[in-house]
Amino acid sequence: MEISTNIYLGDSREKLKLLPENSVDLIVTSPPYADQRKSTYGGICADKYVDWFLPISEQLLRVLKPTGTFILNIKEKVVKGERSTYVIELILAMRKQGWLWTEEFIWHKKNSYPGKWPNRFRDSWERLLQFNKDKKFNMYQEEVMVPMGNWAKNRLKNLSETDKIRDNSKVGSGFGKNISNWMNRDKAYPTNVLHLATECNNKNHSAAFPEELPEWFIKLFTKPNDTVLDPFMGSGTTIIVASRMGRNSIGIDVVPEYYEMVKNQLNISKQNLLETGTNYENDKPERRIAIR
Amino acid sequence: MEISTNIYLGDSREKLKLLPENSVDLIVTSPPYADQRKSTYGGICADKYVDWFLPISEQLLRVLKPTGTFILNIKEKVVKGERSTYVIELILAMRKQGWLWTEEFIWHKKNSYPGKWPNRFRDSWERLLQFNKDKKFNMYQEEVMVPMGNWAKNRLKNLSETDKIRDNSKVGSGFGKNISNWMNRDKAYPTNVLHLATECNNKNHSAAFPEELPEWFIKLFTKPNDTVLDPFMGSGTTIIVASRMGRNSIGIDVVPEYYEMVKNQLNISKQNLLETGTNYENDKPERRIAIR
DNA sequence: GTTCCGCATGAATCGATAG
DNA sequence: ACTATCGATTCATGCGGAA
Numbered sequence: 349m350e351i352s353t354n355i356y357l358g359d360s361r362e363k364l365k366l367l368p369e370n371s372v373d374l375i376v377t378s379p380p381y382a383d384q385r386k387s388t389y390g391g392i393c394a395d396k397y398v399d400w401f402l403p404i405s406e407q408l409l410r411v412l413k414p415t416g417t418f419i420l421n422i423k424e425k426v427v428k429g430e431r432s433t434y435v436i437e438l439i440l441a442m443r444k445q446g447w448l449w450t451e452e453f454i455w456h457k458k459n460s461y462p463g464k465w466p467n468r469f470r471d472s473w474e475r476l477l478q479f480n481k482d483k484k485f486n487m488y489q490e491e492v493m494v495p496m497g498n499w500a501k502n503r504l505k506n507l508s509e510t511d512k513i514r515d516n517s518k519v520g521s522g523f524g525k526n527i528s529n530w531m532n533r534d535k536a537y538p539t540n541v542l543h544l545a546t547e548c549n550n551k552n553h554s555a556a557f558p559e560e561l562p563e564w565f566i567k568l569f570t571k572p573n574d575t576v577l578d579p580f581m582g583s584g585t586t587i588i589v590a591s592r593m594g595r596n597s598i599g600i601d602v603v604p605e606y607y608e609m610v611k612n613q614l615n616i617s618k619q620n621l622l623e624t625g626t627n628y629e630n631d632k633p634e635r636r637i638a639i640r
Numbered sequence: 641m642e643i644s645t646n647i648y649l650g651d652s653r654e655k656l657k658l659l660p661e662n663s664v665d666l667i668v669t670s671p672p673y674a675d676q677r678k679s680t681y682g683g684i685c686a687d688k689y690v691d692w693f694l695p696i697s698e699q700l701l702r703v704l705k706p707t708g709t710f711i712l713n714i715k716e717k718v719v720k721g722e723r724s725t726y727v728i729e730l731i732l733a734m735r736k737q738g739w740l741w742t743e744e745f746i747w748h749k750k751n752s753y754p755g756k757w758p759n760r761f762r763d764s765w766e767r768l769l770q771f772n773k774d775k776k777f778n779m780y781q782e783e784v785m786v787p788m789g790n791w792a793k794n795r796l797k798n799l800s801e802t803d804k805i806r807d808n809s810k811v812g813s814g815f816g817k818n819i820s821n822w823m824n825r826d827k828a829y830p831t832n833v834l835h836l837a838t839e840c841n842n843k844n845h846s847a848a849f850p851e852e853l854p855e856w857f858i859k860l861f862t863k864p865n866d867t868v869l870d871p872f873m874g875s876g877t878t879i880i881v882a883s884r885m886g887r888n889s890i891g892i893d894v895v896p897e898y899y900e901m902v903k904n905q906l907n908i909s910k911q912n913l914l915e916t917g918t919n920y921e922n923d924k925p926e927r928r929i930a931i932r
Numbered sequence: 933g934t935t936c937c938g939c940a941t942g943a944a945t946c947g948a949t950a951g
Numbered sequence: 952a953c954t955a956t957c958g959a960t961t962c963a964t965g966c967g968g969a970a
Contacts, residue, residue, distance in 0.1 A: 474943080
């Protein structure tokens with residue numbers, strides 16, 4: 349058994365057509381948001397965003413297995429004092445296309461962008477929209493359960509002074525009622541709110557996408573040897589994490605710089621693997637990396 | 641100056657017509673969600689939710705001042721494995737009605753009720769949709785500032801060190817200004833994610849609305865003597881908090897039991913006020929409670 | 933080695949200024 | 952009038968150099 353990692357340079361609308369239907373277990377992606385990242389992606393106008401995205405989501409619907417899941421990370425920006433409506437219009441349009449809008453997770457960003465304005469506060473959350481082809485899909489909930497002991501330990505350890513102050517003042521006795529129930533359990537299921545920080549400083553490239561985010565969804569919706577797709581791979585966080593977790597992965601990006609960066613990083617990973625190859629356990633798959 | 645608290649028994653669609661236009665500074669409400677709380681509100685089908693709500697939001701648009709704000713607490717339920725789309729359809733419909741969709745706050749419920757389903761996790765957040773009539777509206781951001789984080793703490797620490805030095809070197813004139821500037825900086829502006837626990841101790845009302853929620857928005861969007869409206873007052877949390885905070889308030893509910901409950905609670909409050917009446921300060925307004 | 937401190941840097945947004 | 956660009960605002964994070 350071997351694990352493959354394929355990356356493509358080009359437009360997702362075209363490259364996705366090369367993939368066979370019903371072949372992907374999980375799609376995790378963060379497309380360029382409307383009118384943002386102009387320097388790298390050219391920027392899609394908010395008015396035309398739905399029209400731009402629908403051909404891509406149509407292909408995604410084709411390549412996804414009936415048991416698979418599509419996680420779309422997106423957030424609408426403010427235009428003339430109002431939140432843009434293109435994201436919620438996209439949800440409605442994708443449902444017409446055949447997608448089921450199964451759930452909306454919240455990514456609560458611990459370190460949101462600073463700033464002060466007279467009429468609004470800092471935006472510290474993004475949408476993680478879950479779409480499915482079928483009401484029945486694979487979900488491995490146990491994989492993302494949080495050990496209560498570690499959870500409490502990490503929580504306390506990571507908790508900044510601010511958090512302590514804020515939590516104490518605002519939440520107070522919130523947890524008290526059911527604490528006796530939790531004491532008897534090893535693990536707890538998470539909720540649909542993920543509380544993570546954005547990654548500020550990567551070595552070469554700043555990825556706004558923390559590794560924990562794709563990792564969490566890969567654990568939740570795939571098992572080893574399944575296939576993960578990211579049609580807007582950017583710096584490649586999703587597929588690199590997927591590869592590390594023993595999943596096949598496919599990445600597409602139209603920006604040559606990103607493509608080269610991910611290619612180099614994958615080669616480095618491969619080299620590291622070869623150097624430590626003698627330590628392979630028998631049940632670990634070999635890895636094959638294809639650069640197209 | 642006196643503070644009035646008026647409650648109405650009846651359908652909001654009718655009772656709202658009794659209120660003069662441009663007379664309300666803040667609307668905070670949590671309407672019955674579709675297909676829920678059937679026993680008390682009769683249950684509004686998800687398909688017809690938008691049609692049911694639009695006549696009410698039309699009246700709300702009429703009675704709200706141009707500088708006022710409408711906060712709508714709502715969350716779509718799951719129907720046949722999918723999230724209902726009536727909330728996002730409502731946003732689009734209200735925009736056509738003339739509302740501006742200014743912001744979407746997230747209420748992150750810390751202690752959401754435990755539960756387990758094969759295909760989803762516990763839902764621990766709700767939408768707090770902010771609508772406005774005009775791009776310019778009243779917002780008193782300083783009223784809801786929170787303790788500052790590590791960065792500022794370090795800065796503050798450093799500054800106090802330098803201030804000490806400056807204190808020692810410059811005896812006498814005008815040192816206080818800089819210090820006081822930074823002493824005021826111990827608080828930061830919050831974000832658009834509210835991290836509150838649900839209220840568990842309310843026995844008579846099924847909807848768990850913590851007092852902190854309306855309190856936060858009342859602080860943020862009104863000043864004393866302004867007017868707060870809740871067209872679905874339920875157990876009256878919003879108007880009771882508003883009254884306590886020295887705001888005029890108007891509550892409407894179609895359920896007699898809720899009406900009676902709030903009426904009794906308000907009479908109790910009034911009685912408490914009268915008993916302690918001799919302690920009134922001169923600048924504190926008297927309270928007038930009208931039960932219609 | 934640790935711990936501490938300084939510093940750069942974001943999927944941001946508004947308002948003013950410029951073409 | 953309408954769009955395009957620019958400066959000001961602000962805080963959690965992680966890195967690198969210093970103590």
